[in-house]
Amino acid sequence: MNQIPTSKLKEMMIRVAREADAGEIIEIMNQAIDDQKNAYLSALDDESGRVWFESLFKKASSLLVVLMNDKICGWGSLTAYRESRDALSKNVEITFYVHRDYRRMGVGSTLIEHLEKTALENDKKNAVAILLDDNIESEILLKKNGCKVLGHFPKVAYFTNKVCGHFYMWKVLALDHLQS
Ligand SMILES: CC(C)(COP(=O)(O)OP(=O)(O)OC[C@H]1O[C@@H](n2cnc3c(N)ncnc32)[C@H](O)[C@@H]1OP(=O)(O)O)[C@@H](O)C(=O)NCCC(=O)NCCS
Incomplete structure (x- = not known):
């Protein structure tokens, strides 16, 4: 994908992530870890960040970044839902993270829109997002985008100051005739 302007804000651009984007992507990930928005318990350091990014870069069928004035302000990915289980290969897991300074500007919505478009182009039929059940902003954003909570594992994530669950x-x- 070439760098293309998105519809919401003139200066917002979206493109495929490059290895050189690792530092900015890890910084955004660490903000979410700090805010307890995912199940990681400690920030990624140089070494764990490098390993985490390499793994994401390799396994993501799509890894996109949103930029404003050349600054990466969000990233999102499509990864296999239940890797190697081929009967499930038409499902995809969707993930998105937005830099603290760029929230409520449409970045998360833009990422979801483009990730879904890419998923459809790759013949995926269903998308799943897995999130902590106290991640209200993601839940609202996903509901706005047509997602429903269809799975809830209560009290499975143990933090030092809270225990919370997982929403699927x-x-x-895309509906096909085999699903109807
Ligand atoms: C959740 C997150 C991705 C939202 O990104 P964003 O760029 O701020 O989202 P958008 O600007 O596209 O918001 C779209 C809508 O979602 C809802 N929303 C977003 N943030 C919200 C918040 N803090 N509180 C309530 N509603 C919120 C609103 O309905 C919003 O529309 P509005 O601004 O017109 O009211 C961002 O807060 C984030 O990165 N959180 C940490 C990482 C994370 O939780 N990732 C999900 C794991 S899968």
Whole structure:
């Protein structure tokens, strides 16, 4: 994908991530870890960040970044839902993270829109987002985008100051005759 302007804000651009984007992507990931928005318990350091990014870069079928004035302000990915289970290969896991300074500007919505488009182009039928059940902003954003909470594992994530659950939020991207 070439760098293309998105519809919401003139200066917002989206493109495929490059290895050189690792530092900015890890910084955004660490902000979410700090805010307890995912199940990581400690920030990624140079070494764990490098390993985490390499793994994401390799396994993501799509890894996108949103930029404003050349600054990466969000990233999102499509990864296999239940890797290697081929009967499940038409499902995809969707993930998105937005830099603290760029929230409520449409970045998360833009990422979801483009990730879903890419998923459809790759013949995926369903998208799942897996999130902590106290991640209200993601839940609202995903519901706005047509996702429903179809799975809830209560009290499975143990932090030092809280115990919370996991939501599996699901969206049918394309219905086919076999599903009806
Ligand atoms: C959740 C997150 C991705 C939202 O990104 P964003 O760029 O701020 O989202 P958008 O600007 O596209 O918001 C779209 C809508 O989502 C809802 N929303 C987003 N943030 C919200 C918040 N803090 N509180 C309530 N609603 C919120 C609103 O309905 C919003 O529309 P509005 O601004 O017109 O009211 C961002 O807060 C984030 O990165 N959180 C940490 C990482 C994370 O939780 N990732 C999900 C793991 S899968």
